Amino acid sequence: MTLQKELQLLKEQRCEEGCLTIYLNTDQSNQDQKKGEWKIRLKNGLKKLEEYIQVSDDRYLNDYRKIKKQVTSAVHDLQTEMPRSVVVIASADGNWVLKKLNVNVENQFHWEKHPVLDQLYHIQETFPRSGVVLIQKKEVTIIETSLAEVESEVSYQWDVEDEDWKQYEGLASRDRMASGATHRDQVDQRFEANQARWYKQLAAIVQKQAKKQSWSKLYLVGPPELLQEFEQHITYKHIDRVKKNFTNVKPHEVVSEVLAS
Incomplete structure (x- = not known):
């Protein structure tokens, strides 16, 4: 499936319980990635989102924790052949996308009712x-x-x-x-x-x-x-x-x- 078609499907996706979007820079050629700093960024980004959910609306905390565990495991499984960046979109209703990219992204973590696609649209255009x-x-x-x-x-x-x-x-x-x-x-x-x-x-x-x-x-x-x-x-x-x-x-x-x- 082309990214254009994939983006159209993701644009229409919505989950009331919550949707996690992660843009994670994992480029091993960068000096600040030599010791696996992406692991720290991933852990800290997910932790901050969890703290936000606890304060704003803890009804969906269990859903988030389940997704958080799955995402952490999936991204860590890539480390033997780590790409330059990883994009993950995972919702509480079971929809799941993990994209390995050969271009860098800006580190971002979102928990919304829909995927946050701004960077993917920019990459598609570039x-x-x-x-x-x-x-x-x-x-x-x-x-x-x-x-x-x-x-x-x-x-x-x-x-x-x-x-x-x-x-x-x-x-x-x-x-x-x-x-x-x-x-x-x-x-x-x-x-x-x-x-x-x-x-x-x-x-x-x-x-x-x-x-x-x-x-x-x-x-x-x-x-x-x-x-x-x-x-x-x-x-x-x-x-x-x-x-x-x-x-x-x-x-x-x-x-x-x-x-x-």
Whole structure:
């Protein structure tokens, strides 16, 4: 489910007993997170909410304590592969959402009759669905991203024997592409002679995907000379160029660097 659809459902959600919304920054690259300070923030934030409920309306105190226990356990379970931030929306009627994000959030804790969605709307606006196209001489990888997360990855490698592009999906594609590299030098001259035509084929695939998925922006990434050649065949409205070679870099790291550039 896309965030847009998820936000629409959450916007309509309401629970009279109470709904807990947490935005928790857990970015381990920050100096103030090196010793797990997020645990202290989580504990203190939940404690302050409990104190507030005790004073304002203790009818729902047991509901809150039950949710508090579940949320604490769920967030602590993430610490072996902790994302940059966590968003939790949990209500007394049993509705539950936990989102792991690759972007930072401002620490916030809310107990209302409905989810507090301001930060999620801001993140959606800042990091909309986009496409990152990694361009190398005989390999083009298309990464679809939303909320700075990798949603899909498709690679096209130039096949030496068939003299055509072959498509591979997901992480397995990189291993398969590497295995065929030994014979590439044999066709370098033919590839360069036909590079424009073959890049045009892939550009058409990229443009079709961009239109189908309604990408807000298209990022072309690679060495300057390859970007210039590839971009000649693209007519998409919103294009950013990142002149950098990301050879052997993991997709989520590529997305983080490209969006930060």
